[in-house]
Amino acid sequence: MELNLNETPTIEVKNEAIVKKANEITKGCINQEEKAVELFYFVRDSIKYNIYMISVFIEDFKASKILGWGKGYCVQKAVLLAALGRAAGIPTRLAFAKIKNHTLPPHLFNCFKTNIFPRHGYNQFFLNERWISAAATFDRALCEKNGLPTVEFDGKTDAILPEKDLKGKPYIEYLEKFPPREDLPFDWIYKKISILVGPDKRPWLKKG
Numbered sequence: 001m002e003l004n005l006n007e008t009p010t011i012e013v014k015n016e017a018i019v020k021k022a023n024e025i026t027k028g029c030i031n032q033e034e035k036a037v038e039l040f041y042f043v044r045d046s047i048k049y050n051i052y053m054i055s056v057f058i059e060d061f062k063a064s065k066i067l068g069w070g071k072g073y074c075v076q077k078a079v080l081l082a083a084l085g086r087a088a089g090i091p092t093r094l095a096f097a098k099i100k101n102h103t104l105p106p107h108l109f110n111c112f113k114t115n116i117f118p119r120h121g122y123n124q125f126f127l128n129e130r131w132i133s134a135a136a137t138f139d140r141a142l143c144e145k146n147g148l149p150t151v152e153f154d155g156k157t158d159a160i161l162p163e164k165d166l167k168g169k170p171y172i173e174y175l176e177k178f179p180p181r182e183d184l185p186f187d188w189i190y191k192k193i194s195i196l197v198g199p200d201k202r203p204w205l206k207k208g
Helices: 015-026 033-044 062-068 075-089 107-110 140-146 186-197
Strands: 093-099 117-129 132-133 173-180
Touching: 015 033, 015 062, 015 075, 033 075, 033 117, 033 132, 033 140, 062 075, 075 093, 075 117, 117 140
Parallel strands: none
Antiparallel strands: 093 117, 093 173, 117 132
16 A cells, blocks of 8 residues: 555655645545545646647656646546645555547547557545545546536546446447556556657647
């Protein structure tokens, strides 16, 4: 359990900005469950989802960078939530899955040549003596703009990306789930995402 509270090169538990933000978000919470819920919604909605933030450089996965940018893709958002959770004293780890997005927009399908993403990242909090999954991936504004369901988290039950969209059509299909990790398995991720985006991809911080 201690490993899921530790500082790592990317999950910067002791970083001043991370500690300050974790304290700010959880101020007034009376238990770990409430803290996890508040942290989840901060990362879900205040850190905007942006698939163009994908990078093949490990320094672009540091929690403090993602917090400063205010945006990221699923793995980056999961790293930030892990750092905030640990800074708030909640054992938090990373989880990964291979998923198929049945609603991927055509321009993104043309970019990646696939709607299968081999390294989707999310989180697991240890609450009330068990691990609970939470995917703070897509922000509410993005979901409402595209007519997609948002992931809601109550700190009691798993909250992963929905199987169906608001019309009952296929949305996210979990093809394979991988063992959870205490730290970012960057080399393992790199092998797959570098095939999709190339060996030199950095975050696109500005449009265009």
